[in-house]
Amino acid sequence: MWGGGSKKPQSGPAQEMVQVGTYFGSILLCSPEKLYCDKNPRNPIANPKTTTLLTRIQLQTGPKVLSGEVVLLSPILPHPIEMAPTSNHTLPPADSQTKVVGASYSYADMLNFENTPARPKTPTHSKHKSTPSGGSHSPTTAAASYNAFMSQTDDDWGLDLNDASVPKETTVTGGLGSIASMAGVTSIEGRPSGAKGSKGAGGGYEYPLAKKRTKGLKAQFEGLVRDPGNSLHMIYHPPINTDVHSSAEIEAMNARISRINKFKTVLQSSTVDLTKLRSLAWGGIPDELRPMAWQLLLGYLPANSDRRVATLERKRKEYLDSAKQAFSRGDAGMDQTIWHQISIDIPRTNPHIPLYGHKTTQRCLEKILYVWAIRHPASGYVQGINDLVTPFWQVFLSAYIEGDVETFNPGSLPPEVLDVVSADCFWCLTKLLDGIQDNYIHSQPGIQRQVSQLRDLVRRIDSGLAKHLNDVQVQFIQFSFRWMNCMLMREFSVKNVIRMWDTYMSEGNSGFSEFHLYVCAAFLVKWSAELKKMDFQEVMMFLQSLPTKEWGEKDIGLLLSEAFMWQSLYRNSSAHLRDDGTTVHNEELNL
Amino acid sequence: MSSRKKVLLKNKNSDYKLKVIILGDSGVGKTSLMNQYVNKKFSASYKATIGADFLTKEVLVDDRLVTMQIWDTAGQERFQSLGVAFYRGADCCVLVYDVNNQKSFETLDSWRDEFLIQASPRDADSFPFVVIGNKIDVDDGKRQVPQKRAMAFCQSKGNLPYFETSAKEAINVEQAFEVIARHALAQEEAEEYTGDFGASTIVDIGADADRDGCAC
Numbered sequence: 001m002w003g004g005g006s007k008k009p010q011s012g013p014a015q016e017m018v019q020v021g022t023y024f025g026s027i028l029l030c031s032p033e034k035l036y037c038d039k040n041p042r043n044p045i046a047n048p049k050t051t052t053l054l055t056r057i058q059l060q061t062g063p064k065v066l067s068g069e070v071v072l073l074s075p076i077l078p079h080p081i082e083m084a085p086t087s088n089h090t091l092p093p094a095d096s097q098t099k100v101v102g103a104s105y106s107y108a109d110m111l112n113f114e115n116t117p118a119r120p121k122t123p124t125h126s127k128h129k130s131t132p133s134g135g136s137h138s139p140t141t142a143a144a145s146y147n148a149f150m151s152q153t154d155d156d157w158g159l160d161l162n163d164a165s166v167p168k169e170t171t172v173t174g175g176l177g178s179i180a181s182m183a184g185v186t187s188i189e190g191r192p193s194g195a196k197g198s199k200g201a202g203g204g205y206e207y208p209l210a211k212k213r214t215k216g217l218k219a220q221f222e223g224l225v226r227d228p229g230n231s232l233h234m235i236y237h238p239p240i241n242t243d244v245h246s247s248a249e250i251e252a253m254n255a256r257i258s259r260i261n262k263f264k265t266v267l268q269s270s271t272v273d274l275t276k277l278r279s280l281a282w283g284g285i286p287d288e289l290r291p292m293a294w295q296l297l298l299g300y301l302p303a304n305s306d307r308r309v310a311t312l313e314r315k316r317k318e319y320l321d322s323a324k325q326a327f328s329r330g331d332a333g334m335d336q337t338i339w340h341q342i343s344i345d346i347p348r349t350n351p352h353i354p355l356y357g358h359k360t361t362q363r364c365l366e367k368i369l370y371v372w373a374i375r376h377p378a379s380g381y382v383q384g385i386n387d388l389v390t391p392f393w394q395v396f397l398s399a400y401i402e403g404d405v406e407t408f409n410p411g412s413l414p415p416e417v418l419d420v421v422s423a424d425c426f427w428c429l430t431k432l433l434d435g436i437q438d439n440y441i442h443s444q445p446g447i448q449r450q451v452s453q454l455r456d457l458v459r460r461i462d463s464g465l466a467k468h469l470n471d472v473q474v475q476f477i478q479f480s481f482r483w484m485n486c487m488l489m490r491e492f493s494v495k496n497v498i499r500m501w502d503t504y505m506s507e508g509n510s511g512f513s514e515f516h517l518y519v520c521a522a523f524l525v526k527w528s529a530e531l532k533k534m535d536f537q538e539v540m541m542f543l544q545s546l547p548t549k550e551w552g553e554k555d556i557g558l559l560l561s562e563a564f565m566w567q568s569l570y571r572n573s574s575a576h577l578r579d580d581g582t583t584v585h586n587e588e589l590n591l
Numbered sequence: 592m593s594s595r596k597k598v599l600l601k602n603k604n605s606d607y608k609l610k611v612i613i614l615g616d617s618g619v620g621k622t623s624l625m626n627q628y629v630n631k632k633f634s635a636s637y638k639a640t641i642g643a644d645f646l647t648k649e650v651l652v653d654d655r656l657v658t659m660q661i662w663d664t665a666g667q668e669r670f671q672s673l674g675v676a677f678y679r680g681a682d683c684c685v686l687v688y689d690v691n692n693q694k695s696f697e698t699l700d701s702w703r704d705e706f707l708i709q710a711s712p713r714d715a716d717s718f719p720f721v722v723i724g725n726k727i728d729v730d731d732g733k734r735q736v737p738q739k740r741a742m743a744f745c746q747s748k749g750n751l752p753y754f755e756t757s758a759k760e761a762i763n764v765e766q767a768f769e770v771i772a773r774h775a776l777a778q779e780e781a782e783e784y785t786g787d788f789g790a791s792t793i794v795d796i797g798a799d800a801d802r803d804g805c806a807c
Contacts, residue, residue: 349638
């Protein structure tokens with residue numbers, strides 16, 4: 001009924017709110033105003049980007065999809081679905097080439113000797129090694145505290161709103177390269193765009209796509225180290241060949257290009273419009289753009305591209321200095337309890353993924369966790385935080401390498417790359433944990449609160465399940481403590497968690513503390529039918545190893561949509577929830 | 592009001608449900624012991640336990656079929672406030688340390704105290720504990736806790752049964768858990784026979800409610 005994303009099509013009376021999928025359907029049918037009265041741009045119902053999330057199709061916003069499965073939803077959409085441009089690329093107008101000093105441009109600046117007036121190029125690995133330092137665009141030398149700095153960047157959001165009014169369908173005549181102008185990109189008709197042809201044209205300049213260094217390091221790593229914005233110009237699109245690819249494949253490839261273009265439009269603006277970015281990223285971020293997008297969403301990478309290079313330099317140095325200092329006196333100067341715990345947890349962090357078996361990974365993660373722990377004495381290191389650093393490690397590392405990061409051996413990477421990845425992981429982990437600090441301080445009140453909220457929430461959305469769990473004497477703390485402590489990382493693959501975090505980060509500050517709660521609720525009620533047939537023992541065993549091994553992006557997308565729905569329905573009724581919860585809570589304690 | 596005990600007792604297949612709690616410092620091998628016992632498997636790559644994991648095993652004790660419900664808890668101190676949720680209603684508590692790690696032995700006493708406080712069994716003195724010194728497969732030179740010392744400790748705490756095991760090489764694991772099952776069963780039966788069941792339940796409720804009241 002609605003894209004096949006639910007477990008079964010909606011049927012029966014709309015009041016029957018049993019299955020999540022069915023329930024979702026019911027809401028769409030019987031009280032849509034509840035959902036689209038919500039002005040939230042991230043509303044998956046109201047938002048075309050996330051509407052596609054409700055279908056089983058990833059990254060497809062092309063017209064075919066919309067006219068197909070999603071069309072059933074569209075009658076209740078508050079506004080027409082915005083079609084993804086497929087052939088024209090959404091870039092700032094031509095005159096913006098002087099304005100767009102995005103990270104990418106800043107790097108391009110250094111390549112003036114290339115004499116390419118219009119399009120910045122990414123350097124090859126061999127020719128332009130000794131790039132001048134970017135003094136010209138790092139005016140923030142006297143930047144005050146980081147917080148002050150952050151608030152400054154916040155001010156800039158206002159400017160973004162103006163940028164947002166720029167017509168979207170402008171054809172690019174210059175400035176930053178459109179996707180089509182990038183090598184390796186094909187036009188929508190599926191014709192190769194002459195990726196290889198451009199090779200010789202630049203007078204020996206080789207466009208550095210997919211150019212391999214030794215052991216998987218990207219050729220352009222130096223540019224990336226300096227400024228993640230350069231990743232915008234390194235997206236590889238395999239040439240589309242009508243003889244080889246089916247029309248469905250071509251469709252998917254084009255949809256991907258179009259989605260990437262949407263992100264690029266936002267990301268390469270001189271001041272990134274974070275509201276737009278959140279709205280786009282809610283439905284998932286393309287792999288190539290995720291490192292930069294995450295850093296922006298978490299407020300680590302400044303939205304203002306002028307500040308990026310200097311900020312990153314400063315923050316990375318700060319981390320490296322901290323690490324150096326923390327380990328400078330050897331064992332004697334270290335907090336033995338914390339260090340012992342970290343050093344026994346690191347070897348058992350994602351032990352089934354080869355990346356984490358490599359010494360290099362282990363040494364870097366150890367350092368990150370230890371430095372974080374000693375800088376946060378109220379919590380120190382708590383088991384589970386080791387899990388939380390791994391999505392960052394994987395995502396940030398992936399920016400610098402070719403191929404599958406989970407099987408990569410980082411041992412051969414230049415130290416500067418490892419330093420930069422570590423520092424970025426450290427700061428982004430810090431940002432994430434800042435929002436959930438009370439999960440890890442003494443007696444973990446944040447988790448206790450979330451567990452009790454989860455119980456109250458499930459009581460509201462699936463009272464039958466709540467009653468059953470109560471009857472068989474399963475306490476929520478017994479299974480959901482881990483869900484909160486490890487952000488469901490023990491329940492899903494790291495890849496799936498990474499996709500979830502796209503959405504969490506798009507939810508703003510409350511993603512990890514609040515939205516997560518609704519994800520947990522949606523996750524639990526998914527198994528309602530099964531759980532209701534089980535006794536205590538079976539419930540505990542089942543919840544401990546939930547059948548999520550085969551879960552992919554579409555399952556996660558659906559889960560997140562369901563969570564969003566519960567949040568829209570119940571977020572503002574928390575007072576009511578609490579009243580109700582307290583009374584039953586007390587009864588329960590007497591059991 | 593139904594009592595927790597009754598539900599645990601009246602379950603489908605087996606006569607008894609025995610609740611066993613495994614405690615001890617992080618990294619001493621609690622998860623490995625449990626998996627060696629339940630699944631006859633050893634893996635060097637378990638993730639650190641968060642909160643507590645739950646496993647069951649059916650065993651025959653003197654012709655009686657019992658189900659062991661084993662709670663494998665997290666070792667980091669930060670998680671100790673969770674104890675109440677997991678310890679309550681336990682029939683036996685297993686204290687595990689690593690024979691190659693002095694500190695993990697020294698903390699046994701505080702694990703025991705913590706358990707008694709949070710589980711608040713009716714008769715703390717007679718509550719069955721079993722002590723396990725794990726990782727005896729690691730080469731001798733690294734051993735930090737002599738057997739004698741461990742045995743002296745167990746004696747001083749009321750003659751606690753003591754086992755030295757290797758979860759890795761499946762040494763003594765089965766034997767240890769057999770004793771654990773026996774003690775748990777004896778405890779369960781003792782609770783059942785001790786005077787008026789209803790009255791004791793009421794006492795439990797009072798204690799639980801008080802504790803939870805404080806925790807909130």
